[in-house]
Amino acid sequence: MKPKIVIIEDEQDLLELLEYQLSKEYEVIGFLHTKRVKDFIDEEGTDLLIVDRNLPGVEGSEFVQQLKEEGYDIPVIFLTAKDSESDIEEGFEKGADDYITKPFNINELKLRIKAILRRTKPEIKEKLIFKDIEIYPQKSEVYIAGKRVNLTNLEFRLLLEFIKNRCHVLSRDYLLEHVWGDMKQERSVNVAIKRLKEKIDPNREKNYIESIRGVGYKLC
Structure with a gap:
């Protein structure tokens, strides 16, 4: 059974690219905003979240922080254009397991995903x-x-x-x-x-x- 990854990215083209690139190895579900993500996690579960921070409505790191405070123990990679030192520090403080800034290398993203899943899904x-x-x-x-x-x-x-x-x-x-x-x-x-x-x-x-x-x- 493939590990399941949820991606929250409001740029349609980038979301589709990520879904295409990762779907060979993982079950990938994409969202353009956070509105239905929590309901999906409650119903279907997920092994990893990849989250943009510049999202409509709730900012990505605020959404992740809310999940963590409610007891959701899901590893998170922020994939975002927010690249200042303070942005990165804030991202980790609010629940990131990894932080990748845009523009990014897709192969590096794949390696980081594998590294996190090795740590967080030891049953594999x-x-x-x-x-x-x-x-x-x-x-x-x-x-x-x-x-x-x-x-x-x-x-x-x-x-x-x-x-x-x-x-x-x-x-x-x-x-x-x-x-x-x-x-x-x-x-x-x-x-x-x-x-x-x-x-x-x-x-x-x-x-x-x-x-x-x-x-x-x-x-x-």
């Missing part, structure tokens, strides 16, 4: 390693200290989500949204994490997953 990798945990996303296999651990599908997705977000606190709402999806049952988060901890740390020696009272959980 063949193997992920955290301490003595090895996880193989494509095969749904987990090894701890070289020994295979049998997890349910839910437990595997839960562990994968923790490893993708290592050392970040994940709230119950976040886990329900990203692991359970449409089958949301809040009490099941505590139960699933308890069972996962029992399987990956039966002797309670390693304490991979820490409970942060009143906030959520983190693996660190």
Whole structure:
């Protein structure tokens, strides 16, 4: 399944060029303004946002800042003519993962997209390693200290989500949204994490997953 990229660019010709250039490797959806973007993300999701800052209505970095403040954890590349040092600093402060100024080189943009997706979509990798945990996303296999651990599908997705977000606190709402999806049952988060901890740390020696009272959980 191709990673999904949303592009917000108000210049029609440039938007069409970007869609054409990136569509061979990615699923690309373009918007000329921000009005329907949030609804689309809620319904379809996305792996990356490419955002112009000079947009009609809401300025691009303001829109991204709003998303971040509302809890949307989506990597963002600003692709914009705003190229002063203060503009670039402001862009990163408001949520940019990368910042590219116009005019730009399309091959450089492609390389930067790949670099961000390697960091933010580790499930596309063949193997992920955290301490003595090895996880193989494509095969749904987990090894701890070289020994295979049998997890349910839910437990595997839960562990994968923790490893993708290592050392970040994940709230119950976040886990329900990203692991359970449409089958949301809040009490099941505590139960699933308890069972996962029992399987990956039966002797309670390693304490991979820490409970942060009143906030959520983190693996660190």
